[in-house]
Amino acid sequence: MSESSLTDTGDRSLRVLVVDDNRDAADILAMFFELDGKIAKVAGDGEEAISQVAAFDPHLVLMDLGMPRMDGYEAARRIRAHNPRIVLVALTGSDSDEAIRRTVESGFDLHLVKPAMPDSLRGVLERYFPNHS
Amino acid sequence: MDTSDPAGSDELPWKKIIKCAVHEIRSPLSSLRTSVEILKMNRLDDEQSQKVMTMMNRQIEAISDQLEALVARPRTFLDTPVSHE
Numbered sequence: 198m199s200e201s202s203l204t205d206t207g208d209r210s211l212r213v214l215v216v217d218d219n220r221d222a223a224d225i226l227a228m229f230f231e232l233d234g235k236i237a238k239v240a241g242d243g244e245e246a247i248s249q250v251a252a253f254d255p256h257l258v259l260m261d262l263g264m265p266r267m268d269g270y271e272a273a274r275r276i277r278a279h280n281p282r283i284v285l286v287a288l289t290g291s292d293s294d295e296a297i298r299r300t301v302e303s304g305f306d307l308h309l310v311k312p313a314m315p316d317s318l319r320g321v322l323e324r325y326f327p328n329h330s
Numbered sequence: 331m332d333t334s335d336p337a338g339s340d341e342l343p344w345k346k347i348i349k350c351a352v353h354e355i356r357s358p359l360s361s362l363r364t365s366v367e368i369l370k371m372n373r374l375d376d377e378q379s380q381k382v383m384t385m386m387n388r389q390i391e392a393i394s395d396q397l398e399a400l401v402a403r404p405r406t407f408l409d410t411p412v413s414h415e
């Protein structure tokens with residue numbers, strides 16, 4: 198799994214993209230990061246996530262797996278292909294060995310199982326973005 | 331809530347259905363947990379607090395609907411994405 202840091206991006210504000218077809222879930226998580234001083238945007242499926250990555254250039258993407266149009270696995274593969282340093286975190290209700298294996302294969306850095314503890318979310322920031330957590 | 335046994339319930343793949351139901355319920359539960367954390371921060375204005383509570387109510391409704399479906403229409407969970415893993 199890759200490590201990443203903002204120290205070499207020159208950016209002061211951490212940009213977080215939350216991808217979930219449950220709009221409330223995405224909005225609530227985005228609000229959590231914004232209250233923590235980050236800049237957050239949301240996307241409702243994999244296709245929108247790819248568009249948002251191109252436009253928003255996030256440092257961190259938290260993405261659900263089961264979504265319409267394009268699932269999180271395929272979106273992660275496409276995002277990872279063009280963004281080797283972006284931090285991709287799967288945030289999903291699936292905790293099966295098969296789901297975890299597929300997230301690793303798809304290029305995710307981390308697999309978090311819902312319901313995610315707030316400290317787990319903060320732990321992601323501390324682990325991958327120690328200068329911005 | 332209809333608590334009568336669904337037709338043919340003895341023959342249903344309950345292990346798979348429960349796995350799918352747990353997956354579906356974890357999402358709104360996760361949102362509720364994050365919402366509580368946001369409210370604990372005590373940094374929202376009235377409008378933002380109202381928005382969060384409205385979203386929390388929708389997530390509670392979603393959990394309630396999923397539980398009702400699990401009892402009355404368990405087969406519906408076999409059509410969810412996780413059922414194909």
